[in-house]
Amino acid sequence: MSVPTYDELFNPLLKALHELGGSASVEEMDDRVAEILGLTDEEISEIHRGNTTKLSYRLAWSRNYLKRFGLLENSARGVWVLTPKGQSTTQVDKALVNKTVKHLDLELKAMGPGTDKPEELVEEATWRSKVLDEIKKMSPAAFERLCQRVLRESGFINVEVKGKSGDGGIDGRGIVKVGGLLGFRVIFQCKRYAGSVSSQEIREFKGTMVGRAEKGLFITTGTFTRDAKQEAVRDGSPPIDLIDGEEFAERLKELDLGVSVKTEELVGVDGAWFESF
Template sequence: MNLLVKEKYLTKTKMSELVGWSEANGRRWVKYFKEYIPTIKYNNKELYTSESLQIVKLLKNFSNEGFTMLEIKDILKKEGIQKVKKNAMEIKSKYEKNESNKSYNENIADTIPSNRNLLIPFLQMIQDGNSYSAHEITEKLVHFLNLTEDQRLMRYENKSDSILLSRIRSVRYSLKKEGYVEEISKLTYKITSEGIGLLNDTQREIENEINELEKVVDPLTVVNEKIEELKNELSDNLLKQLMNVHWKKFEDIVVDLLTAMGYGDGEVTQRSNDGGLDGIIKEDKLGLENIYVQAKKWASNKSVGREVVQSFSGALDAKGARKGVFITTSYFTEGAKNYAHRLESKKIILIDGKELSKLMIDYNVGVEINNTIVLKGIDFDYFKDE
């Protein structure tokens, strides 16, 4: 393979950068989903194609929607990668409806163990001195504390992070920083002699140390919280910007977004005679499978009701179409959502203003990179003997 050909391919580092992941995080995801990500060999190195990049972007999008790595892999096994690539929004909607953890429930959230109540159980799970992966420790904690599936999967309100996993990560950081556990390889941990000593202390000494451990704050948590704040602020500003554009430009933006999401070649329909349809996404080169788009630039306080979605459904029938995406800058009523959900002969995905702005950020439509922050960690593989 000559240099010119090689430059068409991506390293794992470059692919992670393009997706918006740190190198370590990208490596973790690529390794976990390696059977779904195409590679080529060059000088005994693995390189990645544009198709690899699209699949990794797809995985990140599912992650941004709150799906865990385990959930995503389960979906890929059930549906197949090609189907997920072609019908990502439909499949996400399908699995979200069956996941109770997607909706915040204060009563369930209140029953999830606090950081304080996880510190000593965490050490107890690894007190035998063996090394355990982060996932293994989590599984042991869930079993030891007899947690339900709802407690395990419940997420923070308006966030994609699992409450339990977030707290376990925080506890793990505190114990590691104070020398009670050590990270012997990437996300693999072992109790130290200090950790064993803490478990053997008196209850009063343990309580005093727990008080000190609770004061330890993971700086990465602070950074992530600030990034989330900035992303929410950008989302709000982006939605305001959308409200100021001409409706014709809005239709162009919607088609650009769906095209950027990998749904095929998109085009805006004829302005004067669109039959209630604003855009067409051709899923294949011959246009055998089309997704029709309705775009409504409405004020944020003006809801899209059932009758409007029903009219869109009728326009799809006139085209003999089975797939539609209705996008608005406002919001949908419960009646509209229920109507779309109950459809059997076709599938209509509803995207409101909040989701629209977040998708634009995720797929770099109407936004640009101002700053890039790179957080580095130890490359444990580098220190291994050959």
């Protein structure tokens, strides 16, 4: 099957959130919906634009519509939650949801140009795509320096690049200090491409860790297949932390590296304060 449209995802998304206990991160929701629908790795990894997959793009719209329909809400930390109305709802009529949200759109437009447009609520992916486009323009040497900088800014020490792969990626190692007391040896691999990292690549990476590190970190500017994610946490093998392109862009934003966030200053006047004189 192909990836369903955003409104065909309403009910699978609701089912996923109910199964996950009423709250979930975007990644948890995307993975559970893919599992519910029985999508293949190829379908999950199909690109919409830039580094965003069709599935994640359409689910973003689906979440947006269900939020405005009153079934979902989200926190600043990226956790989505079923509202009381959502907790008692397991199925929706997509035609009714579309009609309700489109009516809200008309009301917003009637309020004038200063009103936020619904599209802006899901365009967060745009800046991430721009960040990844810039990274893909970098030379291998520049990408190497960027990865070292990100790791050092994230708390790694003794960061060393030990080798370079033929696809523009780098391999290296470092030490992460926990609480200033414990140190863990970490082997990392950073791959700069738009495709999906497979489970075979994760297995091969694990093979390089044996006897050399306690933890592994695999960074890609692309995505990971579902099997790759499962392989990363498979029992009986070294644990691997995975960071995909969107998470890498988010990390750059958090570290204030190449990504700036502008905040609007809202000035309010306290009339009661002046009246107190």
